[in-house]
Amino acid sequence: RKEVEQDPGPFNVPEGATVAFNCTYSNSASQSFFWYRQDCRKEPKLLMSVYSSGNEDGRFTAQLNRASQYISLLIRDSKLSDSATYLCVVTDSGAGSYQLTFGKGTKLSVIP
Amino acid sequence: DGGITQSPKYLFRKEGQNVTLSCEQNLNHDAMYWYRQDPGQGLRLIYYSQIVNDFQKGDIAEGYSVSREKKESFPLTVTSAQKNPTAFYLCASSEELAGGGDEQFFGPGTRLTVL
Numbered sequence: 001r002k003e004v005e006q007d008p009g010p011f012n013v014p015e016g017a018t019v020a021f022n023c024t025y026s027n028s029a030s031q032s033f034f035w036y037r038q039d040c041r042k043e044p045k046l047l048m049s050v051y052s053s054g055n056e057d058g059r060f061t062a063q064l065n066r067a068s069q070y071i072s073l074l075i076r077d078s079k080l081s082d083s084a085t086y087l088c089v090v091t092d093s094g095a096g097s098y099q100l101t102f103g104k105g106t107k108l109s110v111i112p
Numbered sequence: 113d114g115g116i117t118q119s120p121k122y123l124f125r126k127e128g129q130n131v132t133l134s135c136e137q138n139l140n141h142d143a144m145y146w147y148r149q150d151p152g153q154g155l156r157l158i159y160y161s162q163i164v165n166d167f168q169k170g171d172i173a174e175g176y177s178v179s180r181e182k183k184e185s186f187p188l189t190v191t192s193a194q195k196n197p198t199a200f201y202l203c204a205s206s207e208e209l210a211g212g213g214d215e216q217f218f219g220p221g222t223r224l225t226v227l
Binding site: 101 | 145147152153154155156157160171200202215216217218219220221
């Protein structure tokens, strides 16, 4: 069984803080990686795809470490509106099979 | 406005009844998916469809059935064989099967409660 593990949190941080989440995956052949954001009782929405070279979008930076099989998400200058659950997603496909695995999510609460 | 719709938002059924959840997308996406989310759990893949008239079992397909007769529609039937059907059900779609980096777009979900 392919696994994706995340620290469930909650992470309670003050506004303006920098916070980092890690996610580990068990299948070394995994191909695509994503971070999704899910607000309470809402559907997940894509936050960022994660590329081998790392990528940044404003206050958000995603990194992939294939050797150690983990991905990370860094949020700088946290805002109250960043409070949500962050889901790590890993996909594997090939030879007629397909598997997409969500982590259980890391809950972030940004405090005034 | 393009997007995915799911109906109803809340659904209550008696134990032993089959129930069908609706999912419609007007994004012209080929691939569609059904997930289930339980409290404190990650999303788990029930079924997915890469193209019309084709679908595959996900990790937890037992007790569920789907059809894909039209590109824009992917209804999910929760049968009486599903042991713990009460959950939040999410439908998603992507341009192609999301192994090549394609973003999945999610519908607002249906909360099913079996009494």
